[in-house]
Amino acid sequence: MSVPPDHLQGGHVPHAEMRQHNLSVVLRRVHTEGAVSRSELTRATGVNRSTTAALVAALARAGLVREEIPRTHRTAGRPSPMVLPVPERAQVVALEVGVERIRAERVGLGGTVLAERTLLPPSDGPTPFEQTVGRLAGLVESLGEPAADAGRCTGIGIAVPGLVRRADGLVRFAPNLEWRDEPLAAALADRLAPPWSRVPIAVGNDADLGALGEYARGAARGYDDFVYISANVGVGGGLFCGGRPVRGQRGYAGEIGHMIVNPQGRQCRCGARGCWETEIGTDVITEAAGLQVPPDHSLHGVVEAAAAGDERAERALDDAARWLAIGLGNLAVVLSPRLVIFGGGLQDIYEATFDRIELYSATTGLARSRAPYTHRRSALAHRAPLVGAAELAMAPLLDDPLGLPRPDVR
Amino acid sequence: MSVPPDHLQGGHVPHAEMRQHNLSVVLRRVHTEGAVSRSELTRATGVNRSTTAALVAALARAGLVREEIPRTHRTAGRPSPMVLPVPERAQVVALEVGVERIRAERVGLGGTVLAERTLLPPSDGPTPFEQTVGRLAGLVESLGEPAADAGRCTGIGIAVPGLVRRADGLVRFAPNLEWRDEPLAAALADRLAPPWSRVPIAVGNDADLGALGEYARGAARGYDDFVYISANVGVGGGLFCGGRPVRGQRGYAGEIGHMIVNPQGRQCRCGARGCWETEIGTDVITEAAGLQVPPDHSLHGVVEAAAAGDERAERALDDAARWLAIGLGNLAVVLSPRLVIFGGGLQDIYEATFDRIELYSATTGLARSRAPYTHRRSALAHRAPLVGAAELAMAPLLDDPLGLPRPDVR
Numbered sequence: 116m117s118v119p120p121d122h123l124q125g126g127h128v129p130h131a132e133m134r135q136h137n138l139s140v141v142l143r144r145v146h147t148e149g150a151v152s153r154s155e156l157t158r159a160t161g162v163n164r165s166t167t168a169a170l171v172a173a174l175a176r177a178g179l180v181r182e183e184i185p186r187t188h189r190t191a192g193r194p195s196p197m198v199l200p201v202p203e204r205a206q207v208v209a210l211e212v213g214v215e216r217i218r219a220e221r222v223g224l225g226g227t228v229l230a231e232r233t234l235l236p237p238s239d240g241p242t243p244f245e246q247t248v249g250r251l252a253g254l255v256e257s258l259g260e261p262a263a264d265a266g267r268c269t270g271i272g273i274a275v276p277g278l279v280r281r282a283d284g285l286v287r288f289a290p291n292l293e294w295r296d297e298p299l300a301a302a303l304a305d306r307l308a309p310p311w312s313r314v315p316i317a318v319g320n321d322a323d324l325g326a327l328g329e330y331a332r333g334a335a336r337g338y339d340d341f342v343y344i345s346a347n348v349g350v351g352g353g354l355f356c357g358g359r360p361v362r363g364q365r366g367y368a369g370e371i372g373h374m375i376v377n378p379q380g381r382q383c384r385c386g387a388r389g390c391w392e393t394e395i396g397t398d399v400i401t402e403a404a405g406l407q408v409p410p411d412h413s414l415h416g417v418v419e420a421a422a423a424g425d426e427r428a429e430r431a432l433d434d435a436a437r438w439l440a441i442g443l444g445n446l447a448v449v450l451s452p453r454l455v456i457f458g459g460g461l462q463d464i465y466e467a468t469f470d471r472i473e474l475y476s477a478t479t480g481l482a483r484s485r486a487p488y489t490h491r492r493s494a495l496a497h498r499a500p501l502v503g504a505a506e507l508a509m510a511p512l513l514d515d516p517l518g519l520p521r522p523d524v525r
Numbered sequence: 526m527s528v529p530p531d532h533l534q535g536g537h538v539p540h541a542e543m544r545q546h547n548l549s550v551v552l553r554r555v556h557t558e559g560a561v562s563r564s565e566l567t568r569a570t571g572v573n574r575s576t577t578a579a580l581v582a583a584l585a586r587a588g589l590v591r592e593e594i595p596r597t598h599r600t601a602g603r604p605s606p607m608v609l610p611v612p613e614r615a616q617v618v619a620l621e622v623g624v625e626r627i628r629a630e631r632v633g634l635g636g637t638v639l640a641e642r643t644l645l646p647p648s649d650g651p652t653p654f655e656q657t658v659g660r661l662a663g664l665v666e667s668l669g670e671p672a673a674d675a676g677r678c679t680g681i682g683i684a685v686p687g688l689v690r691r692a693d694g695l696v697r698f699a700p701n702l703e704w705r706d707e708p709l710a711a712a713l714a715d716r717l718a719p720p721w722s723r724v725p726i727a728v729g730n731d732a733d734l735g736a737l738g739e740y741a742r743g744a745a746r747g748y749d750d751f752v753y754i755s756a757n758v759g760v761g762g763g764l765f766c767g768g769r770p771v772r773g774q775r776g777y778a779g780e781i782g783h784m785i786v787n788p789q790g791r792q793c794r795c796g797a798r799g800c801w802e803t804e805i806g807t808d809v810i811t812e813a814a815g816l817q818v819p820p821d822h823s824l825h826g827v828v829e830a831a832a833a834g835d836e837r838a839e840r841a842l843d844d845a846a847r848w849l850a851i852g853l854g855n856l857a858v859v860l861s862p863r864l865v866i867f868g869g870g871l872q873d874i875y876e877a878t879f880d881r882i883e884l885y886s887a888t889t890g891l892a893r894s895r896a897p898y899t900h901r902r903s904a905l906a907h908r909a910p911l912v913g914a915a916e917l918a919m920a921p922l923l924d925d926p927l928g929l930p931r932p933d934v935r
Contacts, residue, residue, distance in 0.1 A: 445855070481796075484698035
């Protein structure tokens with residue numbers, strides 16, 4: 116439904132916007148489902164069959180979709196043509212800036228990965244901002260080279276582990292990269308040569324984009340109210356309510372790792388005391404287990420040590436489960452999600468501790484009365500933020516499939 | 526804007542829905558603004574002047590609005606007719622079930638209060654559910670009697686201090702009323718005589734409806750991302766993100782009083798330990814100040830004692846400010862609101878402690894980096910949930926101004 120049912124929602128739908136909107140519904144459906152019958156598109160748009168055929172024809176003329184007659188069909192009558200995306204025709208570059216690596220994918224309409232690259236950092240410790248921008252620019256341009264990539268690039272999306280101002284792609288604070296107020300989108304645009312420099316760049320928080328990725332192509336498909344938790348060295352969250360991302364002012368919502376859950380607890384890198392991530396951050400758990408933090412900051416070692424009977428590792432996992440339950444309980448009372456997804460390094464301890472998280476959850480806020488939620492691990496695993504970055508970059512095209520001027524990047 | 530800009534939002538706008546949608550835009554605008562010029566409505570709908578005139582004429586034929594030519598005007602040319610709501614033509618009954626009293630208002634289109642009643646509880650302590658339903662039914666029917674109320678009642682909205690399942694108006698848990706799983710909407714419908722028994726009944730959480738009231742007619746007008754905090758004996762919240770209420774699964778979101786902020790703290794009525802409301806509930810603050818809890822559970826006495834130099838009251842306020850800062854900080858990192866509204870009993874200590882809340886806020890999560898928010902006290906004060914209940918009851922009419930069958934209640 117596109118007419119918002121909510122109280123006091125204002126607005127209007129001039130006739131001129133309707134065609135664009137219906138084109139958008141069709142292209143989004145094809146983009147997320149991969150192959151959709153024309154009759155299904157008729158149901159999705161709510162317009163009649165001939166109008167749907169005209170919408171599909173317009174998208175096909177623009178080269179964005181193609182039609183195919185299914186070879187076998189069981190029902191009588193003519194089979195409904197299937198509509199498929201043309202990945203090469205509309206492409207985006209998705210980038211993820213992490214502490215341990217930079218990843219890049221060139222993604223076509225429909226979510227097809229056409230090319231990918233990973234860069235490890237040149238040295239230990241965080242890479243300075245300017246140097247990172249230079250590496251990102253190199254990656255973007257290298258992804259455009261293959262001769263097969265003759266399509267058009269409609270956007271660049273970047274996932275960053277930090278507070279990101281959506282409007283202009285400024286990274287307000289990324290503690291693990293040691294960045295403060297770095298104008299990432301503007302700096303990358305400056306560094307790229309034409310025609311890349313004319314491609315719009317959108318930047319998002321990695322957990323927000325992880326949630327978007329899971330909603331589009333992962334564990335959250337069909338869930339309109341969910342929380343995606345990405346716990347690594349830091350703990351971030353991506354929130355969806357009523358089928359929409361919760362952004363808050365400037366796009367800063369979802370910083371769930373900085374809820375204070377233990378005012379008598381440890382000092383956090385953010386300056387406060389007792390933030391959730393000081394209890395469930397992967398390095399904190401590893402150190403509590405008396406183990407060396409591995410280069411990838413994963414929790415495999417802790418889980419293995421506990422399974423082998425190491426008491427300190429076992430206690431560290433138990434503590435982590437207790438603090439996970441408290442934070443999850445807080446999110447449950449505030450947002451009442453239907454699903455919680457464990458992403459990032461937290462996936463490693465999901466199976467090992469979930470029975471205990473459940474147990475401790477019985478002692479958290481409103482435990483007896485609140486709505487229960489499903490939980491599962493991320494379906495996209497570490498790719499989730501990158502998938503979300505691609506969706507972010509693709510969004511303007513999906514919103515207005517025939518309206519965008521697109522720089523020709525070959 | 527009614528075409529949702531969010532990623533992956535599906536849906537369609539068949540032509541048939543457009544007229545309904547535009548009628549809804551016009552009636553909502555008139556309902557919330559009180560008097561709107563036809564040219565302003567043309568801008569709001571985005572359709573042309575003659576279509577706007579036709580929409581207004583259709584609403585006028587249904588008796589919902591009337592037009593008036595302004596007597597004075599400064600600009601040259603014909604003045605644009607003003608469109609006004611006809612309060613008597615579409616009315617709702619708003620009810621608020623509180624621990625201390627039941628309040629009822631009969632509210633007309635445009636928000637005009639046409640009649641009101643307050644009932645005090647017959648005895649000390651919570652009133653049993655069945656008895657409360659009987660009293661509510663009596664109130665509803667008594668509000669319909671005045672001969673002047675010849676209009677049509679399109680709905681009944683009820684605000685309740687507890688978890689409310691939106692779909693069927695079941696009160697899942699209302700600790701201060703001592704209700705568990707009480708089917709309020711169904712029970713009231715059973716108790717009412719025709720034609721009242723045919724009027725749709727919607728039930729909502731009092732803080733959610735307080736937020737809706739403030740958004741429609743109070744302190745949150747123009748703010749799409751805000752938190753409304755209603756702290757009385759219990760602490761509830763109403764959340765808006767991106768101009769929409771955050772409901773979560775079943776409508777249970779916003780139970781901010783049950784975030785655990787102090788795991789070493791007091792036992793909460795919900796069964797957990799260290800919920801926010803065990804630190805900032807009005808009775809907790811009053812008892813910490815060494816004072817008797819007044820019949821209305823207000824904090825006036827504590828504020829006065831502190832102002833008069835009472836050290837214990839002063840310390841109680843200071844503690845309250847510290848815990849308020851922690852919980853507000855948690856909401857700020859999770860939701861990043863642009864505005865926080867202090868409602869309920871918390872209004873009493875808003876002026877007395879805000880400087881300290883600000884001070885303590887500097888030590889909460891991400892304090893240096895997160896987006897700052899405005900704060901203010903509720904504009905509707907204790908009426909906020911009742912105003913929201915009226916909006917809740919009015920919503921179906923506003924969504925589909927000419928489509929509803931309306932039972933004739935005179």
